[in-house]
Amino acid sequence: MANSLAFYGIVVHCREDTEIEILEACLLVVAADGRIIHISSGVHRDDLPSLLGRLQLSQEPRLRILSKTEFLIPGFVDTHNHACQWGQRGLGGGLHILDWLNQVTFPNEAAFQDPEHAKRLYSACVAGFIKQGVTTCSYYGSLHGDATKVLADVCLAKGQRALVGKCNMDRHAPSYYKDKDDAESLQVTQSVIDYIRGIDATGILIKPVLTPRFAICCTDNLLAGLGKIATQNPDLPIQTHFNEARQEIDMTLSLFPQFANEADLYKFYGLLTNRTILAHCTLMTDEEIEKLRQADSGVAHCPIANTTVGGGFMAAPIHRFLKAGIKVGLGTDNGGGFSSSILDAIRQAIIVSNARQLMHGDPSLSVWQCFYLATLGGARVCSLDHKVGNFQVGKDFDGLVIRTETDDGVMTMVQEGDSVRTVLEKFLISGDDRNIAEVYIRGRQLKCLPLSSAST
Ligand code: GUN
Ligand code: FE
Numbered sequence: 001m002a003n004s005l006a007f008y009g010i011v012v013h014c015r016e017d018t019e020i021e022i023l024e025a026c027l028l029v030v031a032a033d034g035r036i037i038h039i040s041s042g043v044h045r046d047d048l049p050s051l052l053g054r055l056q057l058s059q060e061p062r063l064r065i066l067s068k069t070e071f072l073i074p075g076f077v078d079t080h081n082h083a084c085q086w087g088q089r090g091l092g093g094g095l096h097i098l099d100w101l102n103q104v105t106f107p108n109e110a111a112f113q114d115p116e117h118a119k120r121l122y123s124a125c126v127a128g129f130i131k132q133g134v135t136t137c138s139y140y141g142s143l144h145g146d147a148t149k150v151l152a153d154v155c156l157a158k159g160q161r162a163l164v165g166k167c168n169m170d171r172h173a174p175s176y177y178k179d180k181d182d183a184e185s186l187q188v189t190q191s192v193i194d195y196i197r198g199i200d201a202t203g204i205l206i207k208p209v210l211t212p213r214f215a216i217c218c219t220d221n222l223l224a225g226l227g228k229i230a231t232q233n234p235d236l237p238i239q240t241h242f243n244e245a246r247q248e249i250d251m252t253l254s255l256f257p258q259f260a261n262e263a264d265l266y267k268f269y270g271l272l273t274n275r276t277i278l279a280h281c282t283l284m285t286d287e288e289i290e291k292l293r294q295a296d297s298g299v300a301h302c303p304i305a306n307t308t309v310g311g312g313f314m315a316a317p318i319h320r321f322l323k324a325g326i327k328v329g330l331g332t333d334n335g336g337g338f339s340s341s342i343l344d345a346i347r348q349a350i351i352v353s354n355a356r357q358l359m360h361g362d363p364s365l366s367v368w369q370c371f372y373l374a375t376l377g378g379a380r381v382c383s384l385d386h387k388v389g390n391f392q393v394g395k396d397f398d399g400l401v402i403r404t405e406t407d408d409g410v411m412t413m414v415q416e417g418d419s420v421r422t423v424l425e426k427f428l429i430s431g432d433d434r435n436i437a438e439v440y441i442r443g444r445q446l447k448c449l450p451l452s453s454a455s456t
Helices: 045-054 081-086 099-113 115-131 144-157 182-199 220-231 246-255 263-268 286-295 316-321 342-360 368-381 420-430
Strands: 005-014 019-028 034-041 060-065 070-073 078-081 134-140 161-165 206-208 239-242 278-279 298-301 327-330 400-404 436-441 443-449
Touching: 005 045, 005 298, 019 368, 019 420, 034 286, 045 060, 045 161, 070 368, 070 420, 078 081, 078 298, 078 327, 078 342, 078 368, 081 099, 081 115, 081 134, 099 115, 099 246, 099 420, 115 134, 115 144, 115 206, 115 246, 115 436, 134 144, 134 436, 144 182, 144 206, 144 443, 161 182, 182 206, 182 263, 206 443, 239 263, 263 286, 278 316, 286 316, 286 436, 298 368, 316 342, 327 342, 342 368, 342 420, 368 420
Parallel strands: 005 060, 005 070, 078 134, 134 161, 161 206, 239 278, 278 298, 298 327
Antiparallel strands: 005 019, 019 034, 070 400, 400 436, 436 443
């Protein structure tokens, strides 16, 4: 992060809500500490030197002039990702959730007992997500403390912004892959939290997150202990799986007959808070939607996993969440879903919303709403919107340079006369990582594709 940076060209982001803002001839300047210090649009190219001069930077910034077929967008936020499922992604499609966990997932996750295995898999996983423009990721690790510390180390070394959690599970799991008891699970959790706070004291890039897998896998004592840690640490985010599928809800309520629904259950244990990330939320009553709104908890929408593994075809009521003012972001659910791409999650979110429209009459989601979910919406769900999610002076610069004309890409062809909106839509609907030419996190460049003949 030695040098300051400046970009000049087209910049697109969401300012407040799901409406996009297109800034043309925009100058965006990032200080050496990775924070955005200037944004202005409608700047004439000839005026760049004087404008930059007025900013009185200690050194001249590296100026990146975007070509006509390039633009800058905020980095993608993946609100739900099992890093330890990188090696099993897409397997077990069609299995219902508890069978999928037992047959596919637990055997895979158990291998993270070996920190060398963890290092290899986590390095590949984090690199794979950075390459696809995921600048912030909320990760579940395995239940192992050592391996989860490795995951935090890998994120920090590679420069990805991340929430990292040791997965808590002290029951209803095979003996070879289960926390010994609640006391051990809590002790390992605390040790992972302390470790992460030790390697990144102010949480600049990496933060710990409490990660009860779901209530089925957690005893009453474990949930109560995690709730206590949450209360004692009001800055600590929490993530879990919530109302994912019929099989899971039925078993949860049979294990906790004292609660009418999962919202009441997590609330009772102090885990339904304004910093809680609830993955899936597919089967929701109006009453539970209202409870999420009151708690100001966020939803990690995982449309790929929701329609391929776990419970059949589950169309979460995203329009209703947004209408109620509930925070919503996208998750790849790496592991559960077949894809590790937020672009694919955008597309699947649209498809699923079309199904929801047919089944329940809810309006379907637009591509622009999904762009919001992938960026600012996700940042809000992770309680990181004061730092990232869009481009504002004072926020950290997490951004992607999108190149819409490449030699080997396959996105819908850009044509003479296309508006910026049309080109962005073409990218969101048909682009892939070959169009994500540059990735920056906190001003540090983590990906740089060579220029292709098509874009020069
Ligand atoms: N519920 C509990 N664990 C998991 C998991 O690993 N993936 C999904 N999709 N649901 C879960
Ligand atoms: Fe999941």
